[in-house]
Amino acid sequence: QKPPPPARGRPGRSAQTPPTRRKVEGPGTPWGPDGAGAGGRPRRRRSQKQLEVKVAELVQFLLIKDQKKMPVKRTELLRHVVGDYKDVFPDLLRLAAQRLEYVFGYRLVELEPKSSTYVLVNTLEPVEEDAEVRGDQGTPGAGLLMIVLGLIFMRGHTIKETEVWDFLRRLGVHPTKRHSVFGDPKKLITEDFVRQRYLEYRRLPHTDPVDYELQWGPRTNLETTKMKVLKFVAKIHNQDPKDWPVQYCEALADEAARARPQPGVPAPSS
Amino acid sequence: LDPALEEPEGDEEEYRSIRKQYRALIYQVQDQRHDIVNTANESLTEALEEANGLFDGVTRTREAALDAQFLVMAADLGKEKSRQLRSDVSLFNQAAFCDFLFTFVGVSGLEEKHDRLDDGDEGRVRYFWETLQRKAASWTLRAETFHFMLGSFNSEPSVPRPRQRRRRVRSVEEKSAMPKKLKRMDLNNNQETTEREVERILGLLQTYFRMHPNSSVSYFEFVVDPHSFARTVENIFYVSFIIRDGYARISLDQDRLPVLQPVSNNQMGEEYDSGPSGMKQGIISLSLQDWRNIVATFQISKPMITKEY
Numbered sequence: 001q002k003p004p005p006p007a008r009g010r011p012g013r014s015a016q017t018p019p020t021r022r023k024v025e026g027p028g029t030p031w032g033p034d035g036a037g038a039g040g041r042p043r044r045r046r047s048q049k050q051l052e053v054k055v056a057e058l059v060q061f062l063l064i065k066d067q068k069k070m071p072v073k074r075t076e077l078l079r080h081v082v083g084d085y086k087d088v089f090p091d092l093l094r095l096a097a098q099r100l101e102y103v104f105g106y107r108l109v110e111l112e113p114k115s116s117t118y119v120l121v122n123t124l125e126p127v128e129e130d131a132e133v134r135g136d137q138g139t140p141g142a143g144l145l146m147i148v149l150g151l152i153f154m155r156g157h158t159i160k161e162t163e164v165w166d167f168l169r170r171l172g173v174h175p176t177k178r179h180s181v182f183g184d185p186k187k188l189i190t191e192d193f194v195r196q197r198y199l200e201y202r203r204l205p206h207t208d209p210v211d212y213e214l215q216w217g218p219r220t221n222l223e224t225t226k227m228k229v230l231k232f233v234a235k236i237h238n239q240d241p242k243d244w245p246v247q248y249c250e251a252l253a254d255e256a257a258r259a260r261p262q263p264g265v266p267a268p269s270s
Numbered sequence: 271l272d273p274a275l276e277e278p279e280g281d282e283e284e285y286r287s288i289r290k291q292y293r294a295l296i297y298q299v300q301d302q303r304h305d306i307v308n309t310a311n312e313s314l315t316e317a318l319e320e321a322n323g324l325f326d327g328v329t330r331t332r333e334a335a336l337d338a339q340f341l342v343m344a345a346d347l348g349k350e351k352s353r354q355l356r357s358d359v360s361l362f363n364q365a366a367f368c369d370f371l372f373t374f375v376g377v378s379g380l381e382e383k384h385d386r387l388d389d390g391d392e393g394r395v396r397y398f399w400e401t402l403q404r405k406a407a408s409w410t411l412r413a414e415t416f417h418f419m420l421g422s423f424n425s426e427p428s429v430p431r432p433r434q435r436r437r438r439v440r441s442v443e444e445k446s447a448m449p450k451k452l453k454r455m456d457l458n459n460n461q462e463t464t465e466r467e468v469e470r471i472l473g474l475l476q477t478y479f480r481m482h483p484n485s486s487v488s489y490f491e492f493v494v495d496p497h498s499f500a501r502t503v504e505n506i507f508y509v510s511f512i513i514r515d516g517y518a519r520i521s522l523d524q525d526r527l528p529v530l531q532p533v534s535n536n537q538m539g540e541e542y543d544s545g546p547s548g549m550k551q552g553i554i555s556l557s558l559q560d561w562r563n564i565v566a567t568f569q570i571s572k573p574m575i576t577k578e579y
Contacts, residue, residue: 063416106413120413128408140396142412143403147371154362156353163364170368172387172395180392181399206343208300224410232409236367236374244362 051088057081058096062108066120069196071219074116111197112218119197121222140181141188144173145198148189150233152199152214153226154247160204161212164189193217225258227251288327292336295320299343307350314351318344375401467504468511471575475509475518478574479532488568489520489528495573496565499558505575506554520552 061081065072082089097108105124111117151167152159165175173179175186182188190212193199197219204211227241230251234241242248299306299317306314321340328334375398387395478487493505509530512518519531564570 066413067415067417069415104413122411122413125411126408131404131408134404134407140399140403142410143399143401143406146406146409147402151364151367154367158353167364167368170365171371180395206300206346207303223412228409232406233367236370238370238373247362 046085046088051085051092054082054085054092055095055099058092059099062096062100062118062120063104066106069119071111071117071119071197074118109222111222119219119222141192144182144185144188145193146229146232147171148193148199148214149216149220149224150229150236152216153229154233154244158213158215161190161201161214164214189214225251226254284327285330285333288324288333289336291324292321292333292340295324296336296340296343299340299347303347306347307354314344314347371402374405464508464511468508471505471508472512472517474575475512475530476532486523486529486531487574489530490564490568491570492530492574494561494564494568494570495575496570497573499561501573501575501577502561503556506556 058077058081061077062072065076077093078086078089082092085092093108100106100108100120101123105122106120107123108118109121111119148164151164155163168174168185173182173185179185189199190201194201194217197217199217199220200215202213202215204213226247230241230244230247234243237243241251295317299314302313305311317340321337321344325334325337328337387398475487475492478492479485489509493502493509495501495505509518513520513530516533519533520528521531523529
């Protein structure tokens with residue numbers, strides 16, 4: 001029996017075999033009466049259960065990718081998890097994001113508007129007094145990252161790589177020596193943190209020997225703020241954040257900018 | 271050709287001299303880069319004025335290109351210098367930051383500053399960074415990394431790789447009565463694990479026999495793990511393979527306690543040749559209380575069969 005001609009208005013779907021009978025959904029499900037997603041586009045019929053499984057797989061995939069703190073591309077989601085369910089992808093992603101928020105307290109956020117790359121951010125504001133009982137996060141690199149971020153901000157949003165090492169050497173962290181906790185610190189800072197999008201690493205022109213500059217990456221602004229970093233640095237110094245007026249003013253401006261309603265709300269949409 | 275566009279003939283000597291001066295200027299500025307950016311000196315302005323003067327003598331593209339190169343460099347340096355000026359205003363002292371960090375994390379500063387975390391004992395280094403991480407976590411909204419709470423059944427530590435699902439669900443051709451295809455069950459893994467563990471334990475046993483020739487080892491002392499009942503049972507399971515395959519013998523000593531003895535090469539063959547009357551079976555039953563009693567009676571403090579990792 002030949003498959004019916006493609007009549008869906010989408011090119012390239014003639015390779016699909018015809019859908020078989022499916023349970024018709026009643027009202028009250030998120031999938032609409034015929035297994036279609038919202039929007040009423042003509043859809044393949046799928047059971048509620050299959051779609052639920054897809055959402056669950058998405059959630060699990062995102063959680064596991066987050067273990068390495070690597071941003072997840074939409075194409076990865078489509079290729080490894082969604083597959084044939086591509087037509088309902090926006091709904092799947094929306095439901096997955098809901099689940100992540102309600103169950104885990106994590107928000108699925110787009111790294112930058114229209115980047116189609118996603119990260120997980122905690123919605124729960126941490127409590128300082130809980131520091132002692134916090135679990136180990138697996139990688140202690142987060143502490144090192146925080147210091148580097150603080151250094152960058154206090155030095156005016158950008159710092160030379162050589163200056164970072166001058167500082168870290170005093171803490172026993174060297175670019176060329178193996179570290180008992182971090183392994184290869186140079187790789188951690190200039191590659192891993194960059195790939196995780198916490199830092200930007202750029203070559204400085206006309207430098208001899210070659211030097212690089214480090215700045216905050218887009219993910220940093222999602223997970224923390226200038227004010228928080230300043231307060232952290234101030235706490236370490238046992239001083240008031242206002243003791244650094246220039247940085248304090250910038251942090252205030254940043255807070256004000258965040259309070260304004262943002263265009264391009266970071267919600268997962270198609 | 272429009273005469274205005276023609277490059278004027280001039281003194282080659284002079285052109286060469288101009289180029290040489292430009293290069294010298296560029297080299298000099300690069301050399302003084304650090305001072306130019308970080309101090310309040312006027313050297314950048316002076317260099318620009320010198321380049322200005324040189325430019326008066328420039329009539330050809332070749333020299334003009336050098337002038338352009340110099341300008342690009344000067345512009346970059348100017349940008350850096352202004353950036354530096356800005357950050358100087360707020361007086362952030364990196365060295366002091368370091369010292370405060372030590373106090374903040376709570377590492378007792380007994381030794382010289384630069385010895386504190388350098389080549390020191392790893393325990394202290396780890397403590398420093400883990401404590402710092404815990405405190406720093408108060409200031410970010412980092413999502414906690416996902417792990418299964420109770421670990422996995424694997425005998426090896428799990429490989430730290432994100433496990434990605436590559437299954438494409440075949441949503442078509444599915445009759446509603448047919449169950450979903452079974453995921454391939456990893457039965458092979460279990461068999462390999464058993465073999466591997468048996469071999470490993472056999473190795474441990476043989477090492478013991480090599481180190482203590484002509485002696486036997488108490489069975490219970492060998493298999494019992496005072497910290498884990500489950501591991502004790504596993505050890506008994508694995509040792510039973512060793513005995514079944516004839517790599518060791520189990521017998522009762524004069525106190526009627528079981529002991530393990532090595533099997534010499536000619537004896538090994540003997541066991542296999544013996545007829546049905548030679549096959550013996552033994553059953554060991556061990557309850558949690560029994561295990562505790564054995565640990566107490568034999569005063570076992572450390573397991574002889576150590577974990578693989």
